[in-house]
Amino acid sequence: MDWKTELMNIWELVRSWEILKETVFQKLITYYLPPTSSLLQFKDLSGLYVIVTGSTSGIGLHTAKEFAMAGAHVVMACRNVKAAKELASIWKEEAHNGRVLNIEVMELDLISFSSVRSFADQWKQREVPLHILINNAGLCNLEDGQKFTYGGIEQHIHVNHVATALLTLLLLPSLLRTPSSRIINVNSVGHHCGVVEPQYxxxxxxxxxxxxxxxxxxxxxxxxxxxxxxxxxxxxxxxxSIQCIAVHPGAVCTNLNGGTKQKLFFMFDADQGARSTIYCATSDSVAENLIKGFAYYSCSCKPGKLSPQAEDVDTCLEVWQKTMAILELKEDYLSEVLDS
Structure with a gap:
């Protein structure tokens, strides 16, 4: 066995352990964490604007609700506008001590780039700061084969990455309106299984x-x-001064893939899955672990271990360039936003 093969075998073991630890053993490594409902219990987030994508179910639903209950101006960005409005109405009735919740619903369909641009245009017209952007919406279709969106992009890459990247870039002007804002990307320990193949x-x-x-x-x-x-x-x-945090919420029982038929013993409920997202969006300690403005957190609300591929600067730049090309954005787009 040559050294390259041996190194690959070692990496497979490390990768398998990282995934195993963050799924099967997740309840063990998070036993000490407080319940999600207590994270914002004594915080007043009045005046903060928060956008949560995919907020009509699962992690996004509980995230949006907790922020709204804490006084933030919450924007539920989602496809199912009717369901979102019904949820907002229920939450307002549940509010304690006569608190008036500030929740609004805006249509956003990540399958459509035009929908993303329309959402961003509507938001831009308000000329208000955006304090927290939570990119929670995602797709996990494990039942069908290779599928492409109308834009000709593989469906997982389209929804989970490219469309989300477009939304983030278009909202940068609003994020820059406040001295300190955060972008929270709900990610997955599953990125350890990923490969970088932009050509596909x-x-x-x-x-x-x-x-x-x-x-x-x-x-x-x-x-x-x-x-x-x-x-x-x-x-x-x-x-x-934008802080960028990717967070693994844990193996969570949600309808991301049409609903889990049977909840496995190690899985989190959706409200438990929202815990690490809310923590990363609001905790002051997160800023201490940023490296060049970025941090990756695990479901234990602590910095997690990234895939070695994600540490490769050249490969990361390749992903950036391919994304910008698909979105037909100029290479100096970011500089123009920062200079405006």
Whole structure:
């Protein structure tokens, strides 16, 4: 056995352990954490604008509700506007001590770039600061084979990375309106299973090579790598104070893949899954662990271990450039936003 093969075998063991620890043993490593409902219990977030994508179910629902109950101006950005309005109405009735919740619903469909641009345009017209952007909406289709969106992009990469990247970039002017803002990307320990193959983002792979689990993991890996580059570019600009955090919420029982037929013993409920997201969005201690404006957190609300691929600067830049090309954004787009 040569050294390269031996190194790969060692990496497979490390990767397997990281995934195992963050899924099967997640309740053990998070036993000491407080319940989600207590994270914002004594905080008054009045005056903060928070956008939560995919907020009609699962992690996004509980995240949006907790922020609203804490007084933040919450924007539920989602496809199912009717369901979101019904939820907002229920939460307002549940509010304690006569508190008036500030919740609004805006339509956002990540499958459509035009929907993303329309959402961003409507938000931009308000000329208000955006304090926290929580990119929670995602897709995990493990039942079908390789599928492409109308834009010709593999569905996982489209929803979990490219469309989310577009939304983030278009909302940067609002994020820059406040002295300190945060971008929270709900990610997954599954990024350890991902591979970087931008050439297959918008072209068909041989069926025998395609794997749904790997496609999902790859989209989450690209999600992280793009955010790392964005954070680095922003931190190089002294006037940019946006903190970029990717967070693994744990193995959570949600309807991300049409609903889990049977909850496995180690899985979190959706409200438990929202815990690390809320923590990363509001905790002062997170800023202490930023490296060039970026941090990756695990479901234990502590810094997590990134895939070695996500640490490769050149590969991260390749993901950035491919994303910008698909979105037809100029290479100096970021500089123009920062200079405006």
């Amino acid at each position: 983002w918008n072209s068909k792979m041989e069926d025998k090579r395609f794997n749904c689990v790997r496609a999902y993991g790859s989209s989450k890996l690209a999600h992280i790598m793009f955010l790392k580059v964005l954070a680095s570019k922003l931190s190089d600009q002294h006037k940019a």
